[in-house]
Amino acid sequence: MTQPVPIRRAPGGPLLATALDLAARTIPVLPLRAGKVPFGNCPACRDNACGGRPNMKTPGPCHCPRTCHGWAAATTDPATLTGPAWAPVWEQAQAVAYHPGGAGLTVVDLDHPDAIAWARQHLPATRTVATTRGEHWIYQGAMQSANAVRDGVDIKSTMQYARWLGPGTSILTALPDAVRALIVKEPPSVRAVQHAVGGSAPAGSGQCRHRTPSYLDRGIAMAAQQITEASSAVHATVYRTFLAVLAAHGRCGCLADAHVGRLFAAAQAKGEGPRHCQDAWTNARTRLGL
Structure with a gap:
């Protein structure tokens, strides 16, 4: 009697097949283990044995030859996906994730029915993917990631990375301003800014040389740009920038509400809350004895 031929599973199984299919469509992918946590992409960093931190741009305390943690591990290179570092990983993986920004996409992650109802009322329809608790709304275009821009x-x-849960339904829509606006916090009120600055210029200080647009406005623009371009250690960058601005302009009374509001808005756009901005400003003034 002829023995049945055993069915051979492809190395890596269906998750690797999915990853390779996405990579062929220029979507950077990576495997996730239980709990939606990334693997490292080198043996020394597997299971974060080296102490690397997921979601960080750099590997942390380890000395990897390349970035290999969290979203930065995502790749479209089939040789990496099937290579010796990741070949055994796919057998343990629980899901495939992808880097939306690397694919020129933005995912609006709606975590519960109320959030979905809000999106249907305020955001344009686009490609939608069902999740365990809610939906992913996917738009064409990349932007800065942010958590908890509103409830859910x-x-x-x-x-950032997101789980791959299928191609979804409906047509992909261009990233709208309504989504970009979700990460922009309101600038501090005029009253709050006046309190942060410490009031108007001292009486009798006269016309300040910093009031000229070629000096003050350029300095504020450069300070806001420095905050905006910070890729890590945002809180420290905000504090150092506030300190530099106050060192140059804090004693002559030339800072107006609009100047400080612009700095606070730049910091809040990077994820700093109003309280963090206020604390950083106050600490900088205290450091300078203002």
């Missing part, structure tokens, strides 16, 4: 709503794009 996260933005996953650059420097």
Whole structure:
């Protein structure tokens, strides 16, 4: 009697097949283990044995030849996906994730029915993917990621990963301003800014040389740009920038509400809360004895 031929599973199984299919469509992917946690992409970093921190741009305390943690591990290179570092990983993986920003996409992660109802009322329809608790709304275009932009709503794009849950339904829509606006916090009120600055210029200080647009406005623009371009250690960058601005302009009374509001808005756009901005400003003033 002829023995049945055993069915051979492809190395890596269906998750690797999915990853390779996505990579062929220029969507950077990575495997996730239980709990939606990434693997490292080198043997020394597997299971974060080296102490590397997921979601960070750099590997942390280890000395990897390349970035290999969290979203930064995502790749479209089939040789990496099937290579010796990741070949055994796919057998343990629980899901495939992808880097939306690397694919030029933004995912609006809606975590519960109320968040979905809000999105249907305020955001344009686009491609939708069902999740365990809610939906992913996917838009064409990348932006800065941010968590908890409102109750049950996260933005996953650059420097972030999202689970691959299927191609979804409906047509992909261009990233609208309504989504970009979700990460922009309101600038502090005029009253709050006046309190932070410490009031108007001292009486009798006269016309300050910093009031000229070629000096003050350029300095504020450069300070806001420095905050905006910070890719890590945002809180420290905000504090150092506030300190530099106050060192240059804090004693002559030339800072107006609009100047400080612009700095606070830049910091809040990077994820700093109003309280963090206020604390950083106050600490900088205290450091300078203002």
